[in-house]
Amino acid sequence: MTNTALITGASRGLGLALARSLAGAGWNLVLTARGADDLERAAAELGATAIPGDVTEPEHVRRLAQAVPELDLLVNNAGDLGVTPLPPLAGYPLEAFRVLLETNVTAPLALIQATLPALRAARGAVVNITSDAATGAYEGWGGYGATKAALEQLSNVLSAEEPEVRVWWVDPGEMNTRMLADAVGAEEAAAATDPAKVAEALHDLVKARPAGGKVSLQ
Template sequence: MTRNALITGASRGLGRALAGALAADGWRLVLTARGAEDLEKAAAELGHAAVTALPGDVADPGHRDRLAEAAAALGGLDLLVNNASGLGPTPLPKLADYPVRELLDLFSVNVLAPLALLQLTLPGLRARRGAVVNISSDAAVEAYEGWGGYGATKAALDQISNVLAVEEPDVAVWWLDPGEMNTRMLADAIGPGEAGGAPAPETVVPTVLRLLAERPGSGRVVHVNERSE
C-alpha cells in the first residue's frame, strides 16, 4: 500500500531532508512552507515523486483546510509531521521583556496550528493507523536564558502530544527533540558562526525512519547529536 505523509516546514532544514528520504522510499507527499519559491525548489528536487506542494502559513485556517483536503484526496495520512515552527523575536528576549503580543503569535504557530491540523487530519490517521511526529526541542524541558517563549510553546506541544497518545491508541504519537541542527532558525537565535558547528538536519532523518519502521510506543524521543568541533 502506498503511504502518504504531510510535512509542514518542508522547504528547508529537517522538513526538507525528511521529504527527500520519504520520497526516495515511494511515499506520496503533501508539503507546505511559507516561502513559495523555496518550497517549489524543494519539491522540484524530488524529481518524479508524487508531491503536492502548497505554500502558505499553517497559522491560517484556510491554508490548513487546503492541506487537509489534499491529504484526504490521497486517501488519508499515514504520517503527519508538524515541523513548521517560529522562533519569536530576536535577539531572544528575557521573559521580563517578552512582548506578549509576539508570544501569542508564537503560540499560534507552534501550538495551535499543529493541533488544528491534527484535528483536521485525524480521521484519516485513525483509519490508516498512522503516526504523528511533532518536532520538539530541549528548550521544552531545560531552562535556557532567552528561550522562555519558544520553550514554553514546545512544552505545550509536548503535553498536547502526551495527551493525544493516551486519547488515540490507534495512532502512534512521537514528540521528537532533534537536538541542535545547522538551520536558519538556529542561526537567527545564536548567530551563523555558532550554528555552523551544529550537525546537519539530515543526521536526524534516520531517527524518524527508525520510528516509522519499528513503531515503538508513543512518547518523547531524543535524538542525540554530537556537535562538530
C-alpha cells in the first residue's frame, strides 16, 4: 500500500528536498506552495500532485483536505520570516505580526483540523517545522520566534490530545535557504546545512516513527 504525504511550502528549500526524498521511497505526494511555476516544476519532476495556493486561505485548505482522503503524513513546512530587516520587538509593526501569526500558527492548525479525519484513519503523523528561535532570545527574531513558540505548544497539546496520531515538532537547524538568506545575508546562509541533508534526517524520523515530541535534527 502506497503512503501519502501532504507537504506545504514544497516548491523549494526543505519542503522540496523532503518531497524528493519521499518520492524516491515511492510515496504518493500532494504538494502545495504559493509559487505556482516552481511548484508545477517540482510536481512534474516527482510525479506528484501540485495544488498551488496560500495556506492562509480557507478555500485552499479545503481543496487540500479534499485531495487527501487518505493521509499518512502532513508536513507543515510553509512559513514566513516576517518583516526584514529583522526589527526589534519594540518597533515590530503589529499588523505585520498579525499576518505572521496567521501564516505560521493559524494556517498549520487549520490544515491539521481539516485533515485530522484522514490522519486518524491512517494512524498517520504530523510534522510541524519549527526553529530554535522558538526558545532562544535572539535579537531581531522576536516576531518569528514567538510564532514558532506558539506552533511548538500547539503541537505539544495536539500530541497529547491525539494519541493515535504521531505529532513531531521539528527544529531543522540553520539551512541554506532563501529564508535564511533574507534574514542573515546570502554569504552566511551559504555556509549553513544543505536542506537535502536535513530532509534525509526527517525522512528517517518518519520511518522510525518514535513517540510524538520535539525533535532537533542538528
